[in-house]
Amino acid sequence: MTDPALEAVGLGRRYRRGWALRDCSFRLPAGRICALVGPNGAGKTTLLSLAAGLLEPSTGTVRLGGHPARSAEARQHTAFLSQEKALYPRFRVSDTLRIGRELNPTWHQETAERIVAAGNIPMDARIGTLSGGQRTRVAFALALGKRPRLLLLDEPMADLDPLVRRQMMDLLMSEATQHGSTVVMSSHLVSELEGACDFLVLIDNGTVKLAGDVAELIGAHRTVSALDAQAARLAKLPGQVTVETRSTGGRTTALIRPRGPLPADHTPALPSLEELLLAHLRTADAPPLITSTARAGTHREVTV
């Protein structure tokens, strides 16, 4: 039996002004690369901070590999990389890696040094003298040197140029694949996430709107279209879970979740990840979808 890398059940966090995250329930199987997406203020940082054990939930639970997020077991196997990159500016790069080594029994010095060296960053440079992108690289070295089972990334690449961003993404993917790590990565760049992630959690206004395997989520939807004059027919298609209807250039296009075969004259097509996300974000009352792979507390993976 393998516990999910991350499982949230009824997870919520309330601030004075209201709920930042509410009734959040999903599971992320181990070894997946999960994109965490949502508009500004959706609750992504709150969810990642709860998972990293930095915040206490107001309601519900979050467990990592079966352990409560704030337990020593969960912390030992989890690395969290935030937008702020908590590094000491007066420390040298070598001191920073030494602290990583001293604090983490699973530390892999060669991995950390390789990541730093690939950015031509001198080991004796003080963190405070590095550029934002170089600091990000050191923060990545610290996180990946830990060889975490779960890596939580809160838009850590926002200050990298496109080339370095690509390099860090490739590095992240190869480290995760090689060591079977699970990654949760929040980002606003759907194009970047599209090729890299095989799992998706979409949060809007503090609630989970989509969660599941990317292929499963896309496969559950179709875009269908008709001339505006015949648009009413779209509402009568089999399996009427309509996420969004839009009219442009004389045609109406709908994103639906079909339950049966669709008439060919509506040219049903699979949506792209971007189309799927945008349709759910534009439609405040779009019905949520948590696929069976992502449903919390329903089943455990069985390994033989």
Ligand SMILES: Nc1ncnc2c1ncn2[C@@H]1O[C@H](COP(=O)(O)OP(=O)(O)OP(=O)(O)O)[C@@H](O)[C@H]1O
């Ligand atoms: N420390 C705090 N005190 C009060 N409200 C907070 C605090 N942190 C976050 N919030 C509120 O909680 C909500 C969710 O914020 P959060 O930072 O989790 O969103 P986000 O999806 O990460 O946003 P962004 O994409 O802009 O980083 C927002 O309305 C925010 O104002």
